[in-house]
Amino acid sequence: MIESVEELPITDRDPAEMSNEELTAEWADVADATTRESLVGDEVHNTAHGRRKEIWDEMVSRVDAEPPECPRCRAQAWTQTPGEPKECTECWLTLGFEHEDLIEAIDEYWTTVQTLGGDLDLGGDQA
């Protein structure tokens, strides 16, 4: 249970300035907090989810990958609560057995983003 913003496993660093390792490490912490912990109160909840989105958006910007489209509304925005089916955040299509390939494609995309392409040593300048 997390009852104050100070207890959240997050930093206030600018995601754009963080290294790939720092991003994936903080992602793991904040994802864990938002999925496994009970966040008490709106401020804690909103801060955790806001930071989670900031980190995610920065990771998305660093990978060359696109989420698959929703077969119903063509949106590319998926969500999933642990233990629940995946859903489109636009039209709330719930994915089931008939969407096996799509579910796999979304999982692959999420893994790609969360591991920044599966290759943390992306090269580039180390300065």
Ligand SMILES: [Zn+2]
């Ligand atoms: Zn949709």
